[in-house]
Amino acid sequence: MASNPGIDALREILTLTDLPPWQLEVIAEAAEPVVATVGRVIIEQGSDDGFTYFLSAGSVSLDAADGMSKTLEVTPDTACRPLANLRPRIFSVTALTLVRGFRVPDIVLSAAGCDGSSHDPDAIQVGTQEEDERRELESRISFQLYRDLKSDAAILPSLPDLALRIRRAIDDESSDARMVARLVEADPAMAAKLLKVANCALYGGLEPVESCSAAVVRLGLQTTKQLVVSFALKEVFRSKDKAIQRRMHALWKHSAQIAAICFVLAQEIEGMAPEEALLIGLVHDIGPIAILNYVEKFPELADDEGLLEETIQRMRGELGAMILRAWKFTPAVIAGARDAENWSRRRAGGADFTDLLIVAQVHELLRKNQLPSLPPLESISAIQRVLGEGATPEKSLEILHQAKNQVDEMRSMLRG
Numbered sequence: 001m002a003s004n005p006g007i008d009a010l011r012e013i014l015t016l017t018d019l020p021p022w023q024l025e026v027i028a029e030a031a032e033p034v035v036a037t038v039g040r041v042i043i044e045q046g047s048d049d050g051f052t053y054f055l056s057a058g059s060v061s062l063d064a065a066d067g068m069s070k071t072l073e074v075t076p077d078t079a080c081r082p083l084a085n086l087r088p089r090i091f092s093v094t095a096l097t098l099v100r101g102f103r104v105p106d107i108v109l110s111a112a113g114c115d116g117s118s119h120d121p122d123a124i125q126v127g128t129q130e131e132d133e134r135r136e137l138e139s140r141i142s143f144q145l146y147r148d149l150k151s152d153a154a155i156l157p158s159l160p161d162l163a164l165r166i167r168r169a170i171d172d173e174s175s176d177a178r179m180v181a182r183l184v185e186a187d188p189a190m191a192a193k194l195l196k197v198a199n200c201a202l203y204g205g206l207e208p209v210e211s212c213s214a215a216v217v218r219l220g221l222q223t224t225k226q227l228v229v230s231f232a233l234k235e236v237f238r239s240k241d242k243a244i245q246r247r248m249h250a251l252w253k254h255s256a257q258i259a260a261i262c263f264v265l266a267q268e269i270e271g272m273a274p275e276e277a278l279l280i281g282l283v284h285d286i287g288p289i290a291i292l293n294y295v296e297k298f299p300e301l302a303d304d305e306g307l308l309e310e311t312i313q314r315m316r317g318e319l320g321a322m323i324l325r326a327w328k329f330t331p332a333v334i335a336g337a338r339d340a341e342n343w344s345r346r347r348a349g350g351a352d353f354t355d356l357l358i359v360a361q362v363h364e365l366l367r368k369n370q371l372p373s374l375p376p377l378e379s380i381s382a383i384q385r386v387l388g389e390g391a392t393p394e395k396s397l398e399i400l401h402q403a404k405n406q407v408d409e410m411r412s413m414l415r416g
Contacts, residue, residue, distance in 0.1 A: 004028055004029070004031045004032070004033060004102065005028060005031055005054075005056075005102045006028060007021065007024045007025065007028055009056070010024050010027055010028060010031075011024065012076075012079065012080055013054060013080055013081075014080050014081060015109070015114040016112070016114060019112055019114075020136075023112050023139065023143070026108065026111075026112075026143050026146075027104055027108055027109070027112060030104060030105055030108040030146075030150075031102045031103065031104045032051075032102060032103050032104075033100075033101075033102050034053065034055070034099070034100065034101045034102055034103050035098075035099070035100055036058075036095035036098070036099040037095060037098060038095055038096065038097060038098065039094065039095065040094065040095045040099075041092055041093070041094050042060065042093045042094065042095060042099065043083070043084055043089055043091070043092060043093040044089065044092050045063065045064065045065055045089055045090065045091055045092035046065070046088050046089060046331060047088060047089050047331060048087045048088050048089065048321070048325070048331040048334045048335060050105060050106050050107070050321065050322060050325055051103040051104065051105055051106060052082045052085055052103060052104050052105075052106055052109060053082060053083040053084070053085075053093075053101060053102075053103045054079065054081075054082060054083065054101050054102055054103070054104070055074045055078070055079060055083055055099060055100070055101035056074065056079050056100050056101045056102070057074055057098075057099065057100045057101070058074050058095060058096075058097045058098055058099030058100060058101075059071060059072065059073050059074065059095075059096040059097045059099070060072050060074075060083075060093050060094060060095055060096055060099060061093070061094045061096050062084060062091040062092075062093055063091060063092045063093075063094065064090055064091055065090070071096065074099075074101075079101075083101075086347070087331065087334070087335045087338060087339070088331035088332065088334075088335055089331075090347075105146075106318045106321065106338075107146055107149070107315070107318040107319065107321075107322055108143075108146055109318075110142070110314060110315055110317065110318035110319075111139065111142035111143045111145070111146050111314070111315065112139065112142075112143075113135075113139060113314060134307065134310075137300060137307065138307060138310050138311050138314065139314075141298055141300070141301065141307075141311055142311060142314055142315055144298075145290075145291070145294060145315065145319075148294075148297075149290075149322070156290055156322070156323050156326055157236045157286070157289050157290065157293070157323060158236075159229075159232075159236075159327045160232040160233070160235045160236065162183070162184075162186070162187050162190060162228070162232050163228060163229040163232035163233070165183055166180065166183055166184065166224070166225060166228045166229070167225055167228075167229060169183055170221045170222070170224065170225040171225075175221070177213050177216040177217045177221065178213050180216050180221060180224060181211070181212040181213040181215070181216045184212050184216070184224075184228065185212050190228060190231055190232065191212045193227075193231050193413055194212060194215045194216070194219070194224065194227065194228070194231075195209065195210075195212065195215050196413060197215075197219070197227060197413060198214075198215035198218045198219055199215075200409060201405075201406075201409075202406065203218060203219060205218060222275075223273075223275050226273070226275035226276055226278065226279050227275055227278075229279060230259070230275070230278050230279050230282050230414065231413070231414070233282050233283065234252060234414070234415075236286070236289060237249070237251055237252040237255075237289065239292065239293065241295075241296070244292050244293070244295065247292055248289070248292065251285055251288060251289070251292075252415070253415065254285065254364075255281065255282050255283075255284065255285050256282065256411050256414040256415050257364060257411055258281040258282075258284065258285075258357070258360045258361060258364060259277075259278045259279070259280075259281030259282040259410070259411075259414060260278070260281070260406075260407045260408075260410040260411040260414065261281070261360035261363055261364065261400060261407060262274075262277040262278060262280060262281035262353075262356050262357060262360045263275075263277055263278040263281070263406070263407075263410050264399070264400060264403040264406050264407050264410075265277070265356055265359060265360060265386065265399065265400075266278075266356060267403075268386075268387075268399060269350075269351055269356070269386065272351070272353070272356070276332075276333075276353065277353055277356055277357075278410065279333065280332070280333050280336040280353045280354075280356075280357055281336075281357060281360060282414070283320070283324060283329070283333060283336070283337060284320070284336050284337050284340040284357055285316070285320070285337075285340070286319075286320045286323050286324065286337060287312075287315060287316035287317060287318070287319035287320030287321075287322075287323065287337060288312045288316050288319075289323075290319050290323065291308075291311060291312050291315060291316070291319065295308065317337060317338040317339070317340070317341075318338065320337030320338065321334045321335075321337050321338045323337075324337055332352065332353050332354075333353075335352075335353075335354050336353055336354045336357045339354050339357075339358075340354070340357050340358065340361060341358075341361065342354075342358070343358065343362075343374065343375050343379070343380050343382075344375070344379065344380075345358065345381070345382060346381055347385075350385060351382070351385040351386045352385075354382075355382035355385045355386050356382075356386055358380065358382040359380075359382055359383055359386045359387070362374060362377070362380060362382075362383065363397065363400060366397070377392075387399075
């Protein structure tokens with residue numbers, strides 16, 4: 001019978017080498033054994049199940065969507081590194097022999113401060129005793145948050161009921177525009193927003209539409225679904241605590257701005273749906289909501305702004321991915337939440353939604369003159385994938401300046 005890895009086995013993993021024993025114990029507790037017989041698919045191409053895989057024995061086939069295939073034999077070197085860890089997965093992984101290993105929830109590695117990058121044996125971290133104690137406290141809080149999430153002691157935010165009902169109705173092939181319109185009309189504010197967007201310059205026809213059914217017909221069911229979910233999300237950014245509500249409001253304001261920029265930039269890229277880009281922009285910062293709602297459990301966080309920010313930065317990506325996975329969003333949406341600030345992200349091929357999100361955030365930081373938050377712009381390859389080879393931030397600014405009215409209009413509808 002397969003068993004979880006011990007601490008000694010975990011120490012062989014490059015990103016875990018220097019972790020203290022108590023962190024390794026939590027990771028060992030969270031790890032799940034993996035045993036695959038010949039022919040079993042261990043990882044599906046295009047998926048994002050929220051785990052990082054490590055193999056200890058066997059041989060696997062890595063198969064890409066374009067037909068490229070290669071065989072990987074597990075060696076002491078490959079056993080120390082995560083398997084096919086880009087998200088969404090670019091390879092399917094199939095067992096060629098009996099395969100053994102284990103997988104660790106991504107959020108546990110995030111709580112340990114492991115971002116999947118290779119360990120640098122020459123790197124030396126020097127800190128005062130106070131700084132070390134602070135890092136340990138932050139890490140312990142992150143692990144406790146993970147344990148509470150696992151045991152349902154901490155409540156993840158829920159997708160608003162109207163958004164769920166609209167999504168289910170549109171995914172039901174028997175639904176039509178009239179049926180969907182009746183659901184939207186149950187929320188007059190939502191119906192008004194949908195009418196407004198259907199009559200805006202981007203979607204407007206020769207004659208204005210005056211009914212919700214006509215708006216749904218003009219927009220189409222899939223666009224309606226994306227827009228309704230986007231407009232409903234504002235309800236998630238709420239708290240009864242006044243101080244936390246102020247932070248929630250700032251978070252929503254930022255998300256609406258990024259979403260509006262993503263919407264406009266997506267129109268410049270063939271085959272990229274602006275409404276999906278809008279939605280990805282809105283949910284990219286959903287992770288901090290769980291942490292802000294969790295503050296009351298930890299007075300240390302409530303009383304220490306710096307510690308709260310460090311915890312948010314450590315956990316936001318994987319928490320966001322966890323929430324969106326629970327809401328049954330696609331791997332592309334989940335990847336956006338995880339990698340929204342992964343400036344060094346690289347991938348083959350053209351731009352995807354995460355690239356778009358990264359460029360939108362770069363633009364917003366430039367607009368706010370927050371250059372210290374960014375690496376050298378030439379190192380952010382997402383800019384070239386979104387705007388083309390030789391692209392500059394000035395080109396992005398020019399595109400957005402020309403579409404300023406669209407950005408303002410969409411941001412206004414989201415915030416309203």
